[in-house]
Amino acid sequence: MADWKFDKILHGGDYNPDQWREYPDILKEDIRLMQLSKCDLFSVGIFAWSALEPKEGEFNFGWLDKVLDDLNAAGRKVLLATPSGARPAWMSYKYPEVLRTNADDSKNHHGGRHNHCMTSPIYREKVRIINTELAKRYGDHPAIVGWHISNEYSGECFCPLCVDEFRIYLKKKYGTIEELNRAYWSDFWSHRYNDFDEIEPPFTRGEGSIDGLRLDWKRYCTLQTVDFMKAECAPLKEFAPEKPITANFMEIFGGLDYWRFTDVIDVASWDSYPKFRGDDSDYEMMLNTCFMHDLSRSFLKKPFLLMESTPSLVNWSDVNRMKRPGVQKLSSLTAVAHGSDSVQYFQWRQSRGSFEKHHGAVVSHEGTENNRVFSEVAELGDILEKLKNVAGSMNKAEAAIIYDWDNRWALNFAQSYHKGDKQYVEVCVENYRALKRHGINVDIVESDSDLSAYKLVIAPMMYLMKPDTDKWIREFVQNGGIFVTTYASCITDENSLCILGGFPGRLRDVLGIWAEETDVLYPDQKNRIVFSDGTEYDCGFLCDIVHTEGAETLAVYGDDFYKGTPAITCNGFGKGKAYYVASRAENKMLEAFFGSLINQAGIYRPAGNTDVLPENVYVTEREKDGVKTIFVMNYSTGKKTVTLKNAEYTNALTGEKVSSSVCLEPWGISILQYE
Ligand code: GLA
Ligand code: ZN
Numbered sequence: 001m002a003d004w005k006f007d008k009i010l011h012g013g014d015y016n017p018d019q020w021r022e023y024p025d026i027l028k029e030d031i032r033l034m035q036l037s038k039c040d041l042f043s044v045g046i047f048a049w050s051a052l053e054p055k056e057g058e059f060n061f062g063w064l065d066k067v068l069d070d071l072n073a074a075g076r077k078v079l080l081a082t083p084s085g086a087r088p089a090w091m092s093y094k095y096p097e098v099l100r101t102n103a104d105d106s107k108n109h110h111g112g113r114h115n116h117c118m119t120s121p122i123y124r125e126k127v128r129i130i131n132t133e134l135a136k137r138y139g140d141h142p143a144i145v146g147w148h149i150s151n152e153y154s155g156e157c158f159c160p161l162c163v164d165e166f167r168i169y170l171k172k173k174y175g176t177i178e179e180l181n182r183a184y185w186s187d188f189w190s191h192r193y194n195d196f197d198e199i200e201p202p203f204t205r206g207e208g209s210i211d212g213l214r215l216d217w218k219r220y221c222t223l224q225t226v227d228f229m230k231a232e233c234a235p236l237k238e239f240a241p242e243k244p245i246t247a248n249f250m251e252i253f254g255g256l257d258y259w260r261f262t263d264v265i266d267v268a269s270w271d272s273y274p275k276f277r278g279d280d281s282d283y284e285m286m287l288n289t290c291f292m293h294d295l296s297r298s299f300l301k302k303p304f305l306l307m308e309s310t311p312s313l314v315n316w317s318d319v320n321r322m323k324r325p326g327v328q329k330l331s332s333l334t335a336v337a338h339g340s341d342s343v344q345y346f347q348w349r350q351s352r353g354s355f356e357k358h359h360g361a362v363v364s365h366e367g368t369e370n371n372r373v374f375s376e377v378a379e380l381g382d383i384l385e386k387l388k389n390v391a392g393s394m395n396k397a398e399a400a401i402i403y404d405w406d407n408r409w410a411l412n413f414a415q416s417y418h419k420g421d422k423q424y425v426e427v428c429v430e431n432y433r434a435l436k437r438h439g440i441n442v443d444i445v446e447s448d449s450d451l452s453a454y455k456l457v458i459a460p461m462m463y464l465m466k467p468d469t470d471k472w473i474r475e476f477v478q479n480g481g482i483f484v485t486t487y488a489s490c491i492t493d494e495n496s497l498c499i500l501g502g503f504p505g506r507l508r509d510v511l512g513i514w515a516e517e518t519d520v521l522y523p524d525q526k527n528r529i530v531f532s533d534g535t536e537y538d539c540g541f542l543c544d545i546v547h548t549e550g551a552e553t554l555a556v557y558g559d560d561f562y563k564g565t566p567a568i569t570c571n572g573f574g575k576g577k578a579y580y581v582a583s584r585a586e587n588k589m590l591e592a593f594f595g596s597l598i599n600q601a602g603i604y605r606p607a608g609n610t611d612v613l614p615e616n617v618y619v620t621e622r623e624k625d626g627v628k629t630i631f632v633m634n635y636s637t638g639k640k641t642v643t644l645k646n647a648e649y650t651n652a653l654t655g656e657k658v659s660s661s662v663c664l665e666p667w668g669i670s671i672l673q674y675e
Contacts, residue, residue: 608645
């Protein structure tokens, strides 16, 4: 693995000089503006295939030579992109095989982007050729610090080539058709297969009723994308083995299991576009963003890159509201606060025409530095230079949330509970929120991973159990960990076959309970969770009806025919404790409950608080070589005062010694360092 190491927080963005080849003065002007705004890292060539290979086998690298040489001379760094996210028209017309086929069996025409088949040998070969040319020519170019692979991998292809590959994948996975029939419970509705060749992926008008098949298709699409990525990277690894590789991910994207990319990437990165309203609700909206920041850091347990963000507004939202003054600074530094070693924008220069001409950019159509957006970017450039010693530092977390794509898919495929989306992501983020209200660092982990680094692990709606999930959890609790799981957990095995013998399945003994039934509530219906001291909270959505089998009852239901039965239980197991939260409770209950678990586990709180933070405030901490950097962020339109533990704080931006009482302006942030 190539290492990604920088001694500063990088600043920059997507740069598309390929669109400006007929404007020869622009490059020079761009470089002037880059220097002015202290932007030093640019992703170049992301969609530049038709500029690089205008006709089949005819390459045109002159413009890129100049761009890279000039950027290098000006001290700028480049992530060179492979252009596979979109392709020239000549290729689609000559080789229609490269075009994607949709789930309804319709074949796409040329157009848009992300519109290719990941299996097509011709597409793979064309990608290999262009990537080889790029790697040979630029592999040791001094401006290039890494590779930006394709762009936001996504999508599924149902063409005959992909159907064949899917069958090969299944054959390899199950060995025999009997084994597959067993995993798919295929006697149901007479769905037994005699041969792998009889299997089709879940076409819209085809097989949508076998959960195991739908899950396998999702897994296959991820693995095929990873395989495509590996093929893309092969020439880069051959000609430039020391240059690290990244692929830009999207926010908690449902289409691909990003955990499977972790052995291909050297540094994680993602594109972040929170929908700011500019009011106090932005705190809640930012939870998804912060969750994704923490997930991105957790992928490799290393700092990540904020690969894209908008300096002002996007152009694809329902309402393309611009960021209020100060919000671009706050949201960018929020990424840094959670472990990003860069702040990058889409895009450097606003394109003149086509689909994204109204998307925000550092350099607008007006073209100068004399405007609000540019000034705010330049101000951030100054700030990032002052945060030099934050680069490479880590957020150490003692609490983790289990988040898993197989589980998300399996839950959504299940004809059960509420129809359609089962709100798995929302529930994960709700649980995350309760931890963040206490200002602790949080990691996000896969469901079958070693948990020994943590004191507290929360597994919301862990419906699907992978083969080793219970082993890791059992070990974790046995050794003194505090584990929490919820309603709709431990229901199926990895093929989505229900676990026999009572829920919560393989964790029944660890949790010391039996969940006999699950009540599904209409959105306007609720129950109550009542603690023994009389404190009570609303709950709803799902209510498991639970019997204790050794666990202690901490709270009971307040209503309905199961009034008085356990709603929250705690079971001692080995040296640790396993809690079951049987229903989805209001935020206040989770805040209070997790607060008590954080205190019980002795989890480190960077701010030194013992209860929740002031409303709308986030706190994180990064650490390197004994120097701690605490970030205190105010996502509200009002001022906030936050009292930190006693320490000798230095303001990381001004170098001044400061007290432990922090006053934050609206949308304000305070970055303090101490040892
Ligand atoms: C994504 C893409 C970019 C651009 C932006 C616009 O993140 O990667 O190419 O389209 O969205 O917000
Ligand atoms: Zn295909």
